[in-house]
Amino acid sequence: MGSRIVRERGFFESLRLGISLLKSKLRFRRARLVRFPIYIRGRKYIDLGKSLTTGVGCRIEAFRLSGSNPPVLKFGSRVQLNDYVHICALQSIVIGDDVLMASHVYISDNSHGVYKGTGKDSSPEERPIEREYFTAPVEIGSRAWIGEGVMILPGVKIGEGAVIGAHSVVNRDIPSGCIAVGSPARVIKKYNNISKRWERISKDI
Numbered sequence: 001m002g003s004r005i006v007r008e009r010g011f012f013e014s015l016r017l018g019i020s021l022l023k024s025k026l027r028f029r030r031a032r033l034v035r036f037p038i039y040i041r042g043r044k045y046i047d048l049g050k051s052l053t054t055g056v057g058c059r060i061e062a063f064r065l066s067g068s069n070p071p072v073l074k075f076g077s078r079v080q081l082n083d084y085v086h087i088c089a090l091q092s093i094v095i096g097d098d099v100l101m102a103s104h105v106y107i108s109d110n111s112h113g114v115y116k117g118t119g120k121d122s123s124p125e126e127r128p129i130e131r132e133y134f135t136a137p138v139e140i141g142s143r144a145w146i147g148e149g150v151m152i153l154p155g156v157k158i159g160e161g162a163v164i165g166a167h168s169v170v171n172r173d174i175p176s177g178c179i180a181v182g183s184p185a186r187v188i189k190k191y192n193n194i195s196k197r198w199e200r201i202s203k204d205i
Helices: 009-029
Strands: 037-039 059-062 070-076 086-087 093-096 107-108 110-112 133-135 136-142 179-181 187-191 197-200
Touching: 009 107, 059 070, 086 093, 107 136
Parallel strands: 037 059, 059 086, 070 093, 086 107, 093 136
Antiparallel strands: 110 133, 179 187, 187 197
8 A cells, every 4th residue: 555645634624524424424325525515416317436535616417418318427436536526427427446536627528519620510600508519428447547627528538547647638538557648638658567667658659
């Protein structure tokens, strides 16, 4: 086991934690600790998994589009979200076990409008709120570590044990056991299972 932070809480912090623990068990029985306020919309489409931990101000939502199948927003076991994480699903977002997210992370499987140059694109004359939604499923593998301020966009698959550096914008798949950084995010290191080291690579994989 690695080193861990020594928790030294004052009286009022301990009191707030105790209140959050009590409210968590009353409202989210399978959760480990949910800090309030938390904003959840579309609860019937959301599986919060087992032993979820959240920071304050998290916003977790799933909406059903007319004429579409119900969305899926599924958490694995022991997922930890820090403060002000925002996750929005219209189609499918699946988060594996033991995923850790820093604060201000944004994950979405949808976008207002289509901008792919296919002939079915949204017009700039349309109000953004009225443009057709684009959706594509998102998957985050078990044991991934998502850094501060990361944005994960529709259609992305992040592999198991991947690390996404702070403030990266992920708009394409990231393989398992890789570190990716930047906007757009690109892979800079891969874990070598033989040498047990993170090794720098010279180009994207």
